[in-house]
Amino acid sequence: MSSISDVQIDHDDHHHAPPKGLMRWVLTTNHKDIGSMYLWFSFAMFLTGGAMAMVIRAELFQPGLQFVEPNFFNQMTTVHGLIMVFGAVMPAFTGLANWLIPMMIGAPDMALPRMNNWSFWILPFAFAILLASLFMEGGGPNFGWTFYAPLSTTYAPDSVALFVFSVHIMGISSIMGAINVIVTIMNMRAPGMTYMKLPLFVWTWLITAFLLIAVMPVLAGVVTMVLTDKFFGTSFFDAAGGGDPVLFQHIFWFFGHPEVYIMILPSFGIISAIVPAFSRKKLFGYASMVYATASIAGLSFIVWAHHMFTTGMPVQAELFFMYCTMLISVPTGVKVFNWVATMWRGAISFETPMLFALAFIVLFTIGGFSGLMLAITPVDFQYHDTYFVVAHFHYVLVSGAIFSIMAACYFWLPKWTGKMYDEGLAKLHFWCSLISVNVLFFPMHFLGLGGMPRRIPDYALQFADVNAIVSLGGFAFGLSQLIFLAVVIKCIRSGEPATAKPWEGAEGLEWDLLPAKAPYHSFSTPPEVK
Amino acid sequence: MSQAHDNYYVPAQSIWPIVGAVGLFLIASGAGFTVQQLDSEQGWGVWVLSLGVVVIIAMLFGWFGNVIQESMSGLYSEQMDRSFRQGMSWFIFSEVMFFAAFFGALFYARMIAVPWLGGASNNAMTAEVLWPEFEAIWPLIKTPDGTTTQAMGWMGLPLINTLILVTSSITLHFAHVGMEKDQRKPLKLWLFITLVLGFAFLVLQVEEYIHAYQEMGLTLDSGIYGNTFFLLTGFHGMHVTLGVIILTVMFLRILKGHFTGKQHFGFMAASWYWHFVDVVWLLLFVFVYIL
Numbered sequence: 001m002s003s004i005s006d007v008q009i010d011h012d013d014h015h016h017a018p019p020k021g022l023m024r025w026v027l028t029t030n031h032k033d034i035g036s037m038y039l040w041f042s043f044a045m046f047l048t049g050g051a052m053a054m055v056i057r058a059e060l061f062q063p064g065l066q067f068v069e070p071n072f073f074n075q076m077t078t079v080h081g082l083i084m085v086f087g088a089v090m091p092a093f094t095g096l097a098n099w100l101i102p103m104m105i106g107a108p109d110m111a112l113p114r115m116n117n118w119s120f121w122i123l124p125f126a127f128a129i130l131l132a133s134l135f136m137e138g139g140g141p142n143f144g145w146t147f148y149a150p151l152s153t154t155y156a157p158d159s160v161a162l163f164v165f166s167v168h169i170m171g172i173s174s175i176m177g178a179i180n181v182i183v184t185i186m187n188m189r190a191p192g193m194t195y196m197k198l199p200l201f202v203w204t205w206l207i208t209a210f211l212l213i214a215v216m217p218v219l220a221g222v223v224t225m226v227l228t229d230k231f232f233g234t235s236f237f238d239a240a241g242g243g244d245p246v247l248f249q250h251i252f253w254f255f256g257h258p259e260v261y262i263m264i265l266p267s268f269g270i271i272s273a274i275v276p277a278f279s280r281k282k283l284f285g286y287a288s289m290v291y292a293t294a295s296i297a298g299l300s301f302i303v304w305a306h307h308m309f310t311t312g313m314p315v316q317a318e319l320f321f322m323y324c325t326m327l328i329s330v331p332t333g334v335k336v337f338n339w340v341a342t343m344w345r346g347a348i349s350f351e352t353p354m355l356f357a358l359a360f361i362v363l364f365t366i367g368g369f370s371g372l373m374l375a376i377t378p379v380d381f382q383y384h385d386t387y388f389v390v391a392h393f394h395y396v397l398v399s400g401a402i403f404s405i406m407a408a409c410y411f412w413l414p415k416w417t418g419k420m421y422d423e424g425l426a427k428l429h430f431w432c433s434l435i436s437v438n439v440l441f442f443p444m445h446f447l448g449l450g451g452m453p454r455r456i457p458d459y460a461l462q463f464a465d466v467n468a469i470v471s472l473g474g475f476a477f478g479l480s481q482l483i484f485l486a487v488v489i490k491c492i493r494s495g496e497p498a499t500a501k502p503w504e505g506a507e508g509l510e511w512d513l514l515p516a517k518a519p520y521h522s523f524s525t526p527p528e529v530k
Numbered sequence: 531m532s533q534a535h536d537n538y539y540v541p542a543q544s545i546w547p548i549v550g551a552v553g554l555f556l557i558a559s560g561a562g563f564t565v566q567q568l569d570s571e572q573g574w575g576v577w578v579l580s581l582g583v584v585v586i587i588a589m590l591f592g593w594f595g596n597v598i599q600e601s602m603s604g605l606y607s608e609q610m611d612r613s614f615r616q617g618m619s620w621f622i623f624s625e626v627m628f629f630a631a632f633f634g635a636l637f638y639a640r641m642i643a644v645p646w647l648g649g650a651s652n653n654a655m656t657a658e659v660l661w662p663e664f665e666a667i668w669p670l671i672k673t674p675d676g677t678t679t680q681a682m683g684w685m686g687l688p689l690i691n692t693l694i695l696v697t698s699s700i701t702l703h704f705a706h707v708g709m710e711k712d713q714r715k716p717l718k719l720w721l722f723i724t725l726v727l728g729f730a731f732l733v734l735q736v737e738e739y740i741h742a743y744q745e746m747g748l749t750l751d752s753g754i755y756g757n758t759f760f761l762l763t764g765f766h767g768m769h770v771t772l773g774v775i776i777l778t779v780m781f782l783r784i785l786k787g788h789f790t791g792k793q794h795f796g797f798m799a800a801s802w803y804w805h806f807v808d809v810v811w812l813l814l815f816v817f818v819y820i821l
Contacts, residue, residue, distance in 0.1 A: 019543070027543040027544065027545060027547075027548065028543060029542070029543055029544065111616075111617070112613060112617055114544050114547050114593070115547070115617075117544070117547040118547035118548075118550050118551060121547060121548055121551035122550075122551045122554050125551055125552075125554065125555035125558070126555075126558070128555070129555070129558055129559050129562065132559075158566045159562075159566070161561075161562040161563075161565040161566050162558075162559065162562035162563075162566075164562070165557075165558035165559070165561050165562045166558060166562075168558060169554055169555075169558050172554070175621075175624050178620075179617050179620045179621060179624075180617075182616075183613050183616045183617050186616055187609065187612050187613050187616055188609075188613075213620055213623055213624045213627070214623070214624075215627065216627075217624045217625065217626075217627040217628035217630075217631065218627055218628070218630065218631040218634075220628055220631075221628055221630075221631025221632055221635075222631060225632075225635065225761070227565065228750070228757070228761065231568060232750055232751065233750065233751030234750060234751060234756075234757040234761070235673070235751075235753060235754060235757060236635055236639075236754065236757055239643075239647060239674060240673065240675035241673045241674070241675065241751075241753040241754055241757070242639065242643065242644055242647065242670045242673045242674060242753045242754035242755070243639060243643060243754045243757070244638070244639070244642070244643035244646070244647075246643075247635060247638050247639070247643060250634070251631055251635065254634070314651060314652075
């Protein structure tokens with residue numbers, strides 16, 4: 001607790017150097033410290049969720065039941081999904097936002113630094129509760145990360161109560177983080193940093209933050225209804241009491257579809273920073289990028305029921321959601337076009353961030369196209385709940401979101417640490433990841449088209465060979481990520497000193513105005529932006 | 531945007547966020563265990579939950595205490611005031627979306643789920659085979675599985691409560707005007723009247739719940755009508771309770787001489803929150819009670 005005099009002393013000397021020891025991290029209000037904690041937490045969760053994926057792939061290596069019980073298999077698919085969505089991808093983006101947005105807009109810190117600390121520190125507790133529920137009597141959540149009723153109500157284990165409350169905390173954390181980002185961007189920009197001068201990463205996060213504030217409360221609402229249905233005798237999702245299980249899906253996907261853009265819009269911002277830097281050209285079509293991002297966000301609110309084509313809707317509604325969904329490919333196409341046009345006749349070099357960005361553009365587009373296929377109502381009847389869907393969303397989330405996060409880490413590591421990473425080792429990480437991710441997810445398309453259902457621990461014999469290949473790709477992808485850990489640790493401990501602007505084509509306040517290692521407080525007076 | 535900042539103000543480290551994180555952890559896990567133990571003999575979950583509530587209350591006192599001290603000693607700039615205002619607005623927007631989820635459930639139940647159960651759309655045969663007796667009406671006083679209840683009318687208590695809450699919004703506005711003109715007497719008077727109205731609303735709401743449970747057989751588990759009724763009015767009631775607590779704190783701070791006509795973010799945030807709660811009630815009154 002700080003009395004007034006402490007506060008004034010701190011205020012006067014601006015506490016330039018970080019305090020020492022563990023309490024620095026527990027009490028910090030510094031956006032860089034909090035950003036680092038988000039990123040490390042995200043990586044820890046990435047490995048945890050990844051370990052669960054390894055269990056899934058080990059079980060699916062051969063037909064029949066080898067290693068785990070079906071109920072445990074279900075818990076693995078469920079918690080793998082929850083951890084990767086809420087524990088790995090979202091915190092990684094929030095960590096990047098914390099590190100980068102204040103530097104990019106010329107602000108001293110986030111607008112609400114103490115709330116920033118709170119938003120981070122409730123996350124580890126939320127995941128402690130979620131993971132602990134795996135060890136409870138009756139097991140942890142086993143109803144899929146989408147927790148459809150009545151799997152999560154009538155047929156759920158008792159630990160669903162812990163699941164509900166841990167999701168509440170994750171939601172509170174995301175909402176506070178998003179409020180902080182949005183207020184920082186709206187209120188803390190340096191003089192002259194007008195909206196249409198903002199780097200695209202800042203723009204995409206502004207829109208992402210809006211989506212988060214709009215839909216995380218809806219998630220809180222739907223988990224609350226699950227809780228009351230399970231424990232307090234309500235029947236929101238039970239036809240016998242006048243409710244409807246399909247109601248669950250409507251509310252969930254009203255949250256869920258904007259949620260998938262929450263996990264990809266910041267990627268667009270990252271790629272829009274990296275591609276121009278290594279093409280040594282300005283980004284093609286800046287304004288159209290901003291409008292495309294906003295259009296995608298707007299459309300995300302009216303497409304949710306494309307996840308539910310097979311669950312009961314009038315045909316007119318299915319057509320509406322089909323056309324709206326296909327409409328999203330227009331602004332997304334604008335983005336991909338702009339990235340390619342940025343590279344056109346550029347002096348391209350292929351350092352690791354650029355390699356990941358290029359892989360992102362190609363693989364995310366594949367994921368986008370399979371999404372377009374899934375959007376077509378009549379064919380979705382065949383693809384629904386098969387491995388085709390699994391292939392689709394892993395292409396956009398792993399080789400999309402995760403690859404962009406990797407690209408961002410390599411791109412900004414020199415600014416974060418003041419040191420260069422080992423380019424050779426990083427390239428090894430890239431090529432291992434690129435090959436294994438395709439061995440892992442591309443054959444899943446064929447499994448799905450062949451009719452293999454998702455979330456089942458056993459399968460028909462004709463799928464055996466392809467599943468074995470997929471599993472090998474999975475193990476290879478999992479191991480490859482340990483190289484990433486090695487690169488980061490080596491960079492921090494013994495990297496070569498970096499220059500203030502290690503990428504000659506890079507643009508932005510963080511490269512132009514700050515030294516090689518960004519100081520603990522970047523801007524104590526606002527820079528002038530021309 | 532006026533950019534009149536000289537040196538940025540970066541607040542000092544604080545112990546309160548981590549205290550709050552531990553508090554939320556205790557509340558969440560405690561609530562989880564409490565709910566699981568509803569039908570069992572064990573009851574220690576409640577103790578974890580209560581401990582969490584105590585920790586959070588301590589955190590609120592400590593954290594707000596710090597902020598008030600810092601604000602009173604003039605550490606805050608105009609820019610920070612804007613940050614607080616914008617943060618509060620976005621928080622209220624998130625609350626709007628929270629209620630939207632429950633209103634969405636209500637509209638879906640009324641427009642789709644219940645008519646479909648009665649055979650609308652292409653469900654004629656399903657209704658005939660599963661629940662031939664079922665009548666699709668709203669308020670749904672008899673569910674498909676036969677639970678019966680009564681509908682809550684809008685005359686009487688709900689109407690009185692609506693008048694009370696609307697009046698309280700108006701009196702709070704008068705208080706706000708008093709604050710802005712630095713007229714402390716009308717400020718205190720109008721705020722006090724607002725508080726009395728807020729308490730009155732809560733008392734009457736409890737009265738209504740007792741009436742519903744004991745005389746009407748309208749309970750939380752009496753089908754989708756009771757579900758939506760109690761979750762919507764219940765969450766609204768919780769927000770009114772929080773609003774009354776916040777306004778009480780504001781009243782005590784005003785008695786101590788806090789705030790000026792130009793600087794009164796805390797009071798303004800409280801008043802925004804109260805108006806928001808009032809608007810939610812008006813929607814509730816229309817869609818839950820009248821229609």
